Amino acid sequence: xxxxxxxxxxIACLVLTLPLEFAFGARVWRQPKRLIRSVLPVALFFLVWxxxxxxxxxxxxxxxxxxxxxxxxxxxxEEILFFTAIPICTLLTLEAVRxxxxxxxxxxxxxxxx
Amino acid sequence: xxxYPVLAVLAAIVVxxxxxxxxxxxxxxxxxYWVAMAIVLGFMIVVDGWLTKLSAPIVFYNxxxxxxxxxxWDILLEEYAYAFALLTxxxxxxxxxxxxxxxxxxxx
Numbered sequence: 001x002x003x004x005x006x007x008x009x010x011i012a013c014l015v016l017t018l019p020l021e022f023a024f025g026a027r028v029w030r031q032p033k034r035l036i037r038s039v040l041p042v043a044l045f046f047l048v049w050x051x052x053x054x055x056x057x058x059x060x061x062x063x064x065x066x067x068x069x070x071x072x073x074x075x076x077x078e079e080i081l082f083f084t085a086i087p088i089c090t091l092l093t094l095e096a097v098r099x100x101x102x103x104x105x106x107x108x109x110x111x112x113x114x
Numbered sequence: 115x116x117x118y119p120v121l122a123v124l125a126a127i128v129v130x131x132x133x134x135x136x137x138x139x140x141x142x143x144x145x146x147y148w149v150a151m152a153i154v155l156g157f158m159i160v161v162d163g164w165l166t167k168l169s170a171p172i173v174f175y176n177x178x179x180x181x182x183x184x185x186x187w188d189i190l191l192e193e194y195a196y197a198f199a200l201l202t203x204x205x206x207x208x209x210x211x212x213x214x215x216x217x218x219x220x221x222x
Binding site for chain 2: 037046059066093
């Protein structure tokens with residue numbers, strides 16, 4: 001079970017931020033093309049950096065807490081999940097905050113109408 | 115000179131320069147950006163703290179290539195510059211491709 005730690009942490013981040021999409025009207029998951037256009041280029045850049053740094057031995061990944069699938073150079077596949085999940089969580093937070101400040105989240109509307 | 119802090123700070127400077135010279139979204143003048151980044155910072159300390167804690171690290175570093183400065187929960191100081199660069203760059207691209215028919219990128 002310990003080997004799922006990294007994967008589980010990333011999935012937990014995605015699950016915990018999911019309500020922002022609906023209760024706070026973030027509309028991040030519901031704009032998949034825009035999401036891919038923003039996350040993919042940045043993720044690719046950081047993954048290349050990651051592979052280079054892992055290969056150089058600047059950093060590494062504990063086999064005890066990772067599922068064991070690695071890319072050339074020693075980078076674990078969990079890193080792909082990291083550079084996808086964390087930016088998505090950030091965009092959800094940003095859009096939720098924007099809606100909150102504007103008073104337009106479904107949650108705020110519902111509270112007003114009560 | 116350790117390479118990770120140098121590259122992390124360089125990445126952060128490049129992203130700021132891209133905003134000022136190219137994107138010009140004005141995001142650094144918006145309250146929503148700073149509020150969101152403050153919230154993300156809170157969660158980053160939990161997630162990154164869990165990933166890099168020295169007691170049972172999921173990700174470990176070659177100390178010769180880091181600053182070695184770990185002020186909060188063993189998180190390296192340069193990780194904050196790294197996270198700023200990564201997440202601000204994603205936000206800049208996200209706002210650039212905002213649909214013109216809606217006001218998703220409205221200032222607030």
